[in-house]
Amino acid sequence: MQMNQLWNDLRYGLRMLLKTPGASGTVLLALSLGIGLSALTFSLIDGAVLPTLPVEAGDRIMRISRSERVPMTVEDYAAWSARQRSFEEIGAAETATVTLAIEGSGSEPVSSASITPSVLSLLSVEPSLGRPFSEQDARPGAPAVVLVSHNVWQDRLGSDPSVLGRTVRVDGRPAEVIGVMPDGFGFPWDQGVWMPLDLDPLRGAAVDLTRSLETNSAVGRLREGVSPQVAAQELTALTQQLDVETHGAAGPESIVNVRRYTDLFSESGQSATLAGLMLGIAFLVLLVACANVTNVLLARAIERQREITVRLALGASRRRIIAQLLAEISLLAAIGAVGGVGLTLIGTRFVDAAVPPGMPYWIEFRVDLPVLGFVAIVAVLTALMAGLLPAIQASRSNVHELLKDSARGSSSFRAGRVMRRLVGVEIALSFVLLVLAGLFIRSAMNFRATDFAFAPEEVYTANIGLPQSTYDEEDLVRFTDELRETLSALPQVADAVLATAVPGVGGSAMVPVEVEGAPVLDEADATRTRSIAVTPGFFELFRTSLVTGRDFDARDGPGALRVAIVNEAFATSHFPEGALDRRIRYVGEEGEEEDWLTVVGVTPDLLAGGVEGEFPEAIYLPLAQNPQSGLLIIARPRADFASLPGPVRESVAALDSDVALFNILPHDEVISLANSSYTWMSLLFLVSGATALFLAAIGLYGVMAFWVVQRTREIGVRMALGGQKGDIVRLVLRQGMAQTSIGLIAGVVLALPTVQLIRFALFGVGPYDPIVFGSILGVLLGAAWLGCWLPARRATRMDPLEALVAE
Structure with missing residues (x-):
């Protein structure tokens, strides 16, 4: 009815x-x-904004990290792995960009991750072809093996069903393909290649317990019925105990954060x-x-x-x-x-x-x-x-x-x-x-409409990654010097420099700094400042004249007096009476003494971040004294952009064919992408x-x-x-x-x-x-x-x- x-x-x-x-x-x-x-x-x-990881029980996959001011070390990870009870399993991953060379397909950059064997297990993900990493794969001296993504298998390896056992070169080193991951999988971000990571302290000298993890976090699967808050309390108590055993005291930096792995915004609240x-x-x-x-x-x-x-x-x-x-x-x-x-x-x-x-x-x-x-x-x-x-x-x-x-x-x-x-x-x-x-x-x-002091559309950037496994500090300095000379000599290039960050995008490291005459006891008391390593000519390329002092030049080599240039915001805050010849230094780990840096110049404030960054304090360092493996090539072409990528790639390949070069774009496009x-x-x-x-x-x-x-x-x-x-x-x-x-x-x-x-x-x-x-x-x-x-x-x-x- x-x-x-x-x-x-x-x-x-x-x-x-x-x-x-x-x-x-x-x-x-x-x-x-x-x-x-x-x-x-x-x-x-x-x-x-609020997604869950697309794996089994993705809502229980958590990101584990220490305070933003204190990096997470291998020692932290080892202690958590051995003593925690809130997680069914935890693992760690370190990301990088590597050059993947495949016979018959050439060399191309690809996002990679080194992961502990436990990562795939806690994610409940198995390769669609082949096998996952085993504990033996992560042991020192074990044959090099890799897992590749479905996209890499499809685009670079021709969807070859007999790919297992095939040898590829990762950053110049041969490795055997042991598996292909499922379509759509890219943990922890959007990776195309995975290598095994060894963080087991029982292997002795092979593992540096004081080394900071590159991602500054671990990953874990919560046990059913355990909340992130309870897990954070347990890990905080373990970390406080570890800090007392190791450093004699525990403080606010001992707090451990546990949050959904996909929460990209919680750090900023x-x-x-x-x-x-x-x-x-x-x-x-x-x-x-x-x-x-x-x-x-x-x-x-x-x-x-x-x-x-x-x-x-x-x-x-x-x-x-x-x-x-x-x-x-x-x-x-x-x-x-x-x-x-x-x-x-x-x-x-x-x-x-x-x-x-x-x-x-x-x-x-x-x-x-x-x-x-x-x-x-x-x-x-x-x-x-x-x-x-x-x-x-x-x-x-x-x-x-x-x-x-x-x-x-x-x-x-x-x-x-x-x-x-x-x-x-x-x-x-x-x-x-x-x-x-x-x-x-x-x-x-x-x-x-921000006054960058230069036209972003007239400057072009490209990311470059030098294999850390084959480049020590001396090799890094030699390569960057030779690359800058080679690029500057190209007829298509009016000027070229290298740096770790560029204006308007962000990406520069935030480091604790001590000013001479104002000692700090530890990192928690230090000023956090943006740190950018650059080659000579950086400010000139961006059409920026120093307010006072001099630019970096050939005098600022590896064995010379360590120097720095600060921006006006830093100088005004810390050196109101004048910054030249004043000294600053990074605050190192407990017991480590960092070298003093003498200020030789003051530069106008450049927009360091995107729309949220404005003009924070910044320190610029000569790249020759602070070699880095991840760099940006910054070039100003003489004519149009179309004439630039080919010669730049050839110049890099002539120095080392295993070096990854990617994202060659006009700087205004880079700014737009960074603030999308x-x-x-x-x-x-x-x-x-x-x-x-x-x-x-x-x-x-x-x-x-x-x-x-x-x-x-x-x-x-x-x-x-x-x-x-x-x-x-x-x-x-x-x-x-x-x-x-x-x-x-x-x-x-x-x-x-x-x-x-x-x-x-x-x-x-x-x-x-x-x-x-x-x-x-x-x-x-x-x-x-x-x-x-x-x-x-x-x-x-x-x-x-x-x-x-x-x-």
Whole structure:
């Protein structure tokens, strides 16, 4: 019986929707946009902000690390492995970029990871072809073996099914392929090659217990029922005990952090903020859509008052009327959900195609069961939020009173008042969203307009990785000197230098520093400063003149006085009376004495990071005194970029064919890629704000059109008595703009605290930027004026006699 009744309600609802295609289409458009944007946002959060590792029990795979100020050592890992009880198993990985040489396929750079044999076991991942690493593979002196990714096997090894046992060269050293990993696997980031890593202290001198792990973290699978907080407490207690045994004391640096392995934002404390902000944006748009839908349904309820009155007079109950009206909005919500899923599919495909290279392998945007479940929940909530008020309003009909015209007018007046308030809500929420979008866009504009003191599009960079296994410090110095000379001699190159970081991108190391005369006891008390190693000519290439002192030159070789150049921010903070000839040094591990560095120059502040970096303190070191294996080639071509990659690759290969060279790009593209997440957030805000503006404009137009219809008799009388068209236009505009003003005032009040949530992400603009607030006020006032003027113009074309007769 109930199913038949529901079916009859749905059929009747469909007929009623088809009788008013304009109103139904408006509702479907609003619902599709609101639900679609909400689902897309949920997909982005599920795929990038709060994903789980795509392995068995991925929610129990944790990243384990010490304080950011203290690196994790092999000794820490060994102690945790031997004593902890919170994890079923733990492992470690160290990443690098290596040159993979395959006979018949040439040499190309590839991301690699050295992993303990336990890593694949705790991830419950087996090679799709071949075998995983064994403990014997990690022992010193064991034959070199590698695992390759599915992509490497497919692209570089021709999907050869007999690849097992084949020899490849990794950084110039032969290694046997023992397995191919499953398609889509790239742990810990997006690796293409894996080698075994030995961290077993029982092997004695073969393992350096004081060595810091390159990733500064371990990975572990929590036991069932154990929370990350409990595991962190256990490992912190073990680390404090170890620090007391080793260093005689334990401090805040002994704290161990345990978090989801895929949580990329928790270190900065922004994971929950980012997820909440994105969901908040989608919810605001959904509220705007619901307000829009509610207004349309209220208008329809007024039009159907006589129909509902007759049904009540014939014995229908209020519950029956509400149920039937809710069936109609549920039908609309279901169709809108389908449209929303379609928009989400389009959006996720667009986002997936536009994801920049170098992202973690587990980030994937798709419409899966969680997203569809989210859509279903949102559709139900939307139907209730948007449909309940009109349904209750329509069912409150007084059978006797509603048969009179006066009662109809009174009911219309009450509904119109509700509709105007809902439009005010739409305008207020639209203002908040557009202000957030405006602040992000202005930040992006400020970043692009940053005075780098050079033109980023005229400088080209390339990453280079020297095999640490074959290059000692002397070899590193020799190679970098020869490479710079070779590159500078190329006819296509106007200038070339090498460095460990470049302006506008970040990537420079943060190191603890001690200033002479202000001793520090340990790393915890030291100033953390960006450290960048460069070759002579670095500042000249970036068209930057030193404020005082000199640049690095041939005098600053390996055996010479150790020197440094500091930026103005560092000099102002630590040497207000003058930085030249003052001395600084790194704070080493306990018991280690670092050499003093004499300051020989002060450089202007260069943007060291991306949009979040601004201009922090920085120290520049001569690369000859601080050799590094991971470097950037920075070149300024004489002509166009197309002439550069070939000669640069040939120059590097002539010195060593096993050296990896990759990412040869104009520096402006590098900056854009490094700040792509910021660009995506700006786009999300912009799309959300534009959608809300569109819905609010439609809503205001609909309400004013409804108001004009309800005031038809009044307008007809005014015109019959000699009223001018301008008076009618002013009447409509005054009504609509008054409601708009109330909505804008509410929007400003809401925006003032909301903008504080994105303060951390703004660049060169304050949260209360008057240009942004003023511009958005202007945009919304313009859209509101248009939404009011169109119905006003329609009212002026009304024939007074026809208006009076119609009423």
